[in-house]
Amino acid sequence: MIEIVSIIGAVVAVSFGAIMPAYSEGRAIAAAMEAIARQPEAAGTLSRTLFVGLAMIETMAIYCLVIALLVLYANPFTG
Amino acid sequence: MMAQNPLLPDILFRIGPVPIDRAVVTTWAIMALLCALLALVLRRRRVQAGAAQSILEILVETIESQLRDVLGRDPWPFMPLLGGMFIFLCLANLVAIVPGGKPPTGHVETPAALALIVFFSVHYYGMRARGPGAYLRKYIRPNPILLPLNLLSELTRTFSLMVRLFGNMMSHEFVIAIVLMLAGLLLPVPFMALGILIGLIQAYIFTILAAVYIGAAISGSEA
Numbered sequence: 001m002i003e004i005v006s007i008i009g010a011v012v013a014v015s016f017g018a019i020m021p022a023y024s025e026g027r028a029i030a031a032a033m034e035a036i037a038r039q040p041e042a043a044g045t046l047s048r049t050l051f052v053g054l055a056m057i058e059t060m061a062i063y064c065l066v067i068a069l070l071v072l073y074a075n076p077f078t079g
Numbered sequence: 080m081m082a083q084n085p086l087l088p089d090i091l092f093r094i095g096p097v098p099i100d101r102a103v104v105t106t107w108a109i110m111a112l113l114c115a116l117l118a119l120v121l122r123r124r125r126v127q128a129g130a131a132q133s134i135l136e137i138l139v140e141t142i143e144s145q146l147r148d149v150l151g152r153d154p155w156p157f158m159p160l161l162g163g164m165f166i167f168l169c170l171a172n173l174v175a176i177v178p179g180g181k182p183p184t185g186h187v188e189t190p191a192a193l194a195l196i197v198f199f200s201v202h203y204y205g206m207r208a209r210g211p212g213a214y215l216r217k218y219i220r221p222n223p224i225l226l227p228l229n230l231l232s233e234l235t236r237t238f239s240l241m242v243r244l245f246g247n248m249m250s251h252e253f254v255i256a257i258v259l260m261l262a263g264l265l266l267p268v269p270f271m272a273l274g275i276l277i278g279l280i281q282a283y284i285f286t287i288l289a290a291v292y293i294g295a296a297i298s299g300s301e302a
Contacts, residue, residue, distance in 0.1 A: 044148070045148070048145075048148070048149070048287065051280065051283065051284055051287070052284065052287055052288060052291065055243060055284040055288065058243065058247075059239045059242065059243050062242055062243055062246035062247065062250070063239075063242065063246075065246055065250055066242055066245075066246055
């Protein structure tokens with residue numbers, strides 16, 4: 001029983017944890033594209049900031065993934 | 080059918096009581112490769128550089144100019160740490176393209192060690208640049224009530240540095256394993272090409288974030 005609940009929990013964590021980071025990464029990239037289109041000479045600074053920001057956003061999705069893996073492989077409630 | 084547990088170490092052999100992980104052996108191989116390469120290329124250094132020396136110089140100068148933009152000052156005091164970290168991470172993340180190689184960053188120990196190195200060197204550089212008193216005073220700024228939050232953010236950013244690198248590399252390995260299991264021989268190839276890109280971007284992000292943290296520590300602004 002705990003195994004089934006864990007698998008469902010992992011699926012829910014990964015799927016819902018992917019929605020908002022994906023949406024916000026899309027918004028960040030769209031904003032950066034607009035900025036680069038307006039000011040192509042600032043492309044270097046913009047893309048560096050974009051990468052760092054994307055990494056920050058992506059961390060949230062990765063946290064969900066790590067939680068899912070903990071639930072699947074290192075579950076404290078199963079033996 | 081479940082793939083191998085990514086959180087457990089993959090012990091290859093033991094030296095006395097010390098178990099030696101696959102990640103450790105891969106790290107040693109990368110270190111030996113780097114040392115051999117540098118010793119070979121830099122044995123005869125010349126002002127009129129040959130092809131191999133020119134490639135190394137271009138690499139170092141690119142890293143240097145990127146770090147100069149991020150730090151906003153002379154990057155050379157930090158080049159041994161940050162540049163070395165970048166080159167090591169690039170090679171470590173690209174080990175997967177060698178048949179049989181597994182990236183050491185795909186297990187939690189190597190990213191943890193690197194994040195700890197960043198954690199301690201941020202404080203070391205910060206205290207050396209501004210003095211321990213002035214450096215530690217940033218934790219009670221703007222208000223001593225925020226001290227626990229400042230300490231917490233210090234810990235979580237180190238943790239997220241570790242988890243980001245580990246999660247990306249490990250999940251990618253996982254995706255390839257699952258695609259191979261579901262689809263067969265040739266379909267994982269585009270995913271592996273994507274893996275090269277992911278590995279390089281993660282190495283870049285790790286280095287840039289370490290540079291941002293160090294730059295914030297030595298200049299006294301917030302990051």
